Amino acid sequence: MSQLVVMKFGGTSVEDAAAINRTAGIVRGRLGKGLTPIVVVSAMAKVTDQLLAAANAAGRGDRAGALAITARLRNRHLETACALVSAQVMAELGQWIETEFCSLDEVLRGLAAVGELTPRISDMVVSMGERLSSRMIAQAFRQRDLDAIYVDARQCIVTDGQHGKAVPQDALIEQRLKQHVLPYASAGQVCVMGGFIGATEKGVITTLGRGGSDFTAALLGGGLDAGAIEIWTDVNGIMTTDPRICPNALRVKTISFEEAAELAYFGAKVLHPATILPAVKKNIPVLVLNSRNPQNEGTRIISLAPHCRSPFKSIAAKRRLTIIDVVASRMLMSHGYLKAIFDVFDKHKCPVDMVSTSEVSVSLTVDSNDKLPDIAADLSQLADVKYEGRKALICMVGEDIRGQNGIAARVFQAIRHVNVRMISQGASEINMSFMIEDDDVEEEIRALHDEFFGDPDPEIFDVEALKESVR
Numbered sequence: 001m002s003q004l005v006v007m008k009f010g011g012t013s014v015e016d017a018a019a020i021n022r023t024a025g026i027v028r029g030r031l032g033k034g035l036t037p038i039v040v041v042s043a044m045a046k047v048t049d050q051l052l053a054a055a056n057a058a059g060r061g062d063r064a065g066a067l068a069i070t071a072r073l074r075n076r077h078l079e080t081a082c083a084l085v086s087a088q089v090m091a092e093l094g095q096w097i098e099t100e101f102c103s104l105d106e107v108l109r110g111l112a113a114v115g116e117l118t119p120r121i122s123d124m125v126v127s128m129g130e131r132l133s134s135r136m137i138a139q140a141f142r143q144r145d146l147d148a149i150y151v152d153a154r155q156c157i158v159t160d161g162q163h164g165k166a167v168p169q170d171a172l173i174e175q176r177l178k179q180h181v182l183p184y185a186s187a188g189q190v191c192v193m194g195g196f197i198g199a200t201e202k203g204v205i206t207t208l209g210r211g212g213s214d215f216t217a218a219l220l221g222g223g224l225d226a227g228a229i230e231i232w233t234d235v236n237g238i239m240t241t242d243p244r245i246c247p248n249a250l251r252v253k254t255i256s257f258e259e260a261a262e263l264a265y266f267g268a269k270v271l272h273p274a275t276i277l278p279a280v281k282k283n284i285p286v287l288v289l290n291s292r293n294p295q296n297e298g299t300r301i302i303s304l305a306p307h308c309r310s311p312f313k314s315i316a317a318k319r320r321l322t323i324i325d326v327v328a329s330r331m332l333m334s335h336g337y338l339k340a341i342f343d344v345f346d347k348h349k350c351p352v353d354m355v356s357t358s359e360v361s362v363s364l365t366v367d368s369n370d371k372l373p374d375i376a377a378d379l380s381q382l383a384d385v386k387y388e389g390r391k392a393l394i395c396m397v398g399e400d401i402r403g404q405n406g407i408a409a410r411v412f413q414a415i416r417h418v419n420v421r422m423i424s425q426g427a428s429e430i431n432m433s434f435m436i437e438d439d440d441v442e443e444e445i446r447a448l449h450d451e452f453f454g455d456p457d458p459e460i461f462d463v464e465a466l467k468e469s470v471r
């Protein structure tokens, strides 16, 4: 069998018929190179948000609002399908899309009557986006002379039952992939699967968390020992920061697994934080590529980071965070105090991003979420508690900060006008993070970018693109 390559296309890469056409061309290109693509697709752009909005509206009892959203989605999918396949194929595909939307509307009506949205129903509703896109795209590929076959993600991606953030069961997934994907891939067929969704062993639909199609791609890559995992998106690769915040962000040509994982965890939306682990386990290179500019080399994520002249490779920001201050002079230096605090976060299944401690206080940062009042109530059994939202964490990542002097001074000089609430440099010494007000994030990222990427190392960053934009 020729080498397998997992190709994941995000929402914007399948947003309409034109984008799906481009996707088919990119897949054909890989076949032309003698590779066997396994394709993972997201829902069409914005569909997951809209499905969530419909579920929430129905959960509030707003039946008409929910059905208005699904009516628009139904039209969008029918129109796209119609533009992609022949009238003959459309007769069947169109009928299938209609039936799926009819059952979705049934669920939403029921939800509106009951007035309560459970995580299980929410997963069932949002999974529609990938279920629709994957079937439609498999058909579209076939019409473009690709020997494509639709594979139901629910049969392959086995997870536990934590709806909204289900945990994949690696061993079972490997077995299922051998059963439902490998035989087709070995025969040279292009398997097309929806990302983001899975099912429990009993067949209840689950989802892997927002942006989870990247994770599906990595699970497939790991489970099938693929030669590479390609993440096709709407930017040229991993950039020195989010190009929406800083238009002169540069493409990073090569980055290490460790650096990419840190960036993804600390907010760089280009990659889901769990994408790296399955790839690291089997040392499979991950490439981030632009489906609107497929000629571009993109970013290559590999195990060993190349040495770089500048200390950082990229800057990420995690927004809408809350700082919780726990102050307890009476517990000063007492044994088991930190454990008691972390037990509270554990009880509420709430991940903590950053921690700093002083003699009498502990400050922690968490995603702003509706469990905060309950967490604060539990913590107040131990100490005095204050919490403050609208904060953001800026995370500067690069393996070359190890052992370099004076970097912190440069960072804090660049952002000297703002109030820094917490600072941390991890033991891995590849990231430097600090908390500031959410409102200041964009301006400070631009200031830091000017400071550290003003004279970029051409070995690591795509400076050619910079020259072209100046011309």
Ligand code: ADP
Residues within 6 Å of the ligand: 009, 010, 011, 012, 013, 042, 211, 232, 233, 234, 235, 237, 238, 239, 240, 241, 242, 243, 244, 267, 268, 269, 270, 271, 314, 315
């Ligand atoms: P997809 O739908 O293809 O999964 P996403 O919207 O999830 O795409 O991720 C791509 C977006 O991530 C880009 O459009 C960009 O705005 C954002 N982004 C944030 N940080 C970075 C970064 N460091 N490099 C590249 N893109 C980034």
Ligand code: ASP
Residues within 6 Å of the ligand: 010, 011, 042, 043, 048, 049, 129, 195, 196, 209, 210, 211, 212, 213, 214
């Ligand atoms: N469609 C899902 C989302 O928007 C998963 C993904 O696109 O990766 O979160």
Ligand code: MG
Residues within 6 Å of the ligand: 010, 211, 214, 269, 270, 271, 272
């Ligand atoms: Mg994404």
